[in-house]
Amino acid sequence: MGRARKLLVGIGTGVAVALAMLTRRHMPEEHARRGSVAAIGWAFLLSFGASVSLTVIYALGGQPQAEGAMLFVALGGLSVGLVLWSHLLMPQGIYVEERKLTFDEPEEMEEAEEAFVEGAEQIGRRSFLGKMLAAAVGALGIAFLFPIRSLGKAPGRALFQTAWKAGARAVTEDGLPVRAASLLENSVLTVFPEGHTDAADSQTLLIKTPPGVFHPRSGREDWSPDDIVGFSKICTHAGCPVGLYQAATSQLFCPCHQSVFSVPEGCKPINGPATRALPQLPLAIDGDGFVIAQSDFPEPVGPEFWNFGRH
């Protein structure tokens, strides 16, 4: 028999044995064992080859897809070989081992309990010392909690205010001030107070609304000069930037949880889980034609917290 035919017969027997194992048919034992050895040997050889290839691929500079494929074959060959080895050539017979329903005999458990209670009584007799010990350990435990306080600043007023101040110029992410006249109708611009382009809580959307579209709340008629409105960009639901503006409906969308805010109605939430309007920033235009803030937001921006109403 030529070598190639021997190999083919080997593979064939291996596959047959694997199938036989799956279908639980019987085979002459000698054939089965030889086929199993051949199949397992092939699996290990394949793995060997893949590991050599992996080394070559790595040495040549590496290539993620080829590395993944070769790792698959190298590890997979070992897996197939070992599982077949266990199932085909190692004792599989049903072995039976006894076990107890519960672990210890009642007498043993009782003895152990007694020993414990006896020891505990010796401690319990000194009840004064016991109480003092409990107090000391308790105090130490509480003292050990203090380092947790060092983990962060106290919330204080941080959540109630942003970096916007009366007269602060609105600047883009790159720090450029915004000229009111340069804003086109329905354009949207993310701005920060000048000098605070890293202040996450101060991000604000400037929207130049078409004339007559925006209905200011009473008392806020002078907050939107030249129909330019400013609203906090942080969603009042879970804090994502409200990134999408649909000009046709004048609505703002939050891509995280699909809250929708109606700009003409003061960014009132009209859909999705948000419960509160985006806070409005009172705007003005300074003598040089730049957009400025009249003051900070009138209420906390972003997601709500338990005492946010006490501003």
Next chain:
Amino acid sequence: MVIKRSVEWVDERVGVSGFTHDTLNKVFPDHWSFLFGEIALYAFVVLVATGIFLAMFFNPSLATKIYHGAYAPMRGVRVSAAYGSALDLSFSVRAGLVMRQTHHWAALVFIAAIVVHLCRIFFTGAFRKPREINWWVGLTLLILALFNGFTGYSLLDDLLSGTGLRIAYSIALSIPFLGTWMAFLLFGGEFPSDQIISRLFFTHVFIVPLLIIGLISVHLALIWRQKHTQFPGGGRTDRNVHGIRFWPSYATESVGLFFGVASVLTLLGGLAQINPIWLYGPFRVANVTGPAQPDWYLGWLEGALRMFPAWEVRIGGVVIPNPFFPAVLLPGITFMMLYAWPLLERRFTGDYAAHHLLERPHDRPVRTALGVAALAFYVVLFLAGSNDLIAKWFGMPVETVTWVLRIGVIVVPVVAGYVMYWLMSAYRRSGASQFTKVPLAYFRHPRRGPLPRARI
């Protein structure tokens, strides 16, 4: 010869032959459904191995620099050291991308295997006395795995994970009375603080893995001590264990399974792109990606956040913000119910006895129906986590999809649970050996069929 001599060397000094003998001959029951826990274990081994490699290159710092690395489209962009080092280890470190992607895939498979394993334990009653402790240990492992998955993909300081952190901060903030302090202490101040990445890194690579390793050890030690459960039939009882010996058959097969898990994970890591942070871009406070979905195992929470109506509670001056209900209360109740399940079931069935034989799902139609109803509930929540994508596929408004899912989250579990109860009751009453062999009459008149003989 070498093996024999080294065994003797150890035995003469430590005296392990008795224990070793018992160990080698230990009998393990065999069933395909017992493999999921092992798959989880081996995925964790792959996580540790690839994670050690990644930690050699990742720089958990928010110091910014201009990117000049191998990925041309990002050159000249200001990035954090964390994001930059993740790009470098993906594009410039040889085998780095395979390691990173394998790590991420292993995390997904790790948690998936734990969840399927949990279902197997639940539906076969393997949590009953004396295995309640291992049920609780396993649940704690699941929580730790979820948490470490989140801290892991949040490390990279890309735009998608930054958005996830922003939401996590808002959820912490929503807790009544404690929220503001908790958020500030966890994040080191108002979002985004300069502390968060280094804290996440230490948590992800040290604290949580250490807890996981400790609890896995307890988990395995208890299985060893209590011996594995087995299905009834073929002479298997509560007082014996039928199976194959640990050495050499079981050990060889199990090592084979490890290589199998590793092989599939590396194939995914090499060929299936995952978390392409270079496409999301670096985190910027005012930017956001859309659509934005978390990894699969947080999909149910994301869905709950999207689906929960615009409700909040105001009592006096105190507000309980909207995210508290879907993102704090819901997972709280979920895990409370899971932890309490062995105690609840024992109370309702009055079965306080120890069991080593497993039940089949149809032996306990009520438990199975409740389990399936719960699974259906979380599947609908999971779908809601992609309501924007579903709306896009079907060309419907997001609001419509959300409303359909809001109704579905109540209706689907009820229907699924009822159907399951009906099928399992008929199966049980028929006493058939296989589900496909149950006579149709039993399904038509589930209450009329005769009860089968007691099984055990």
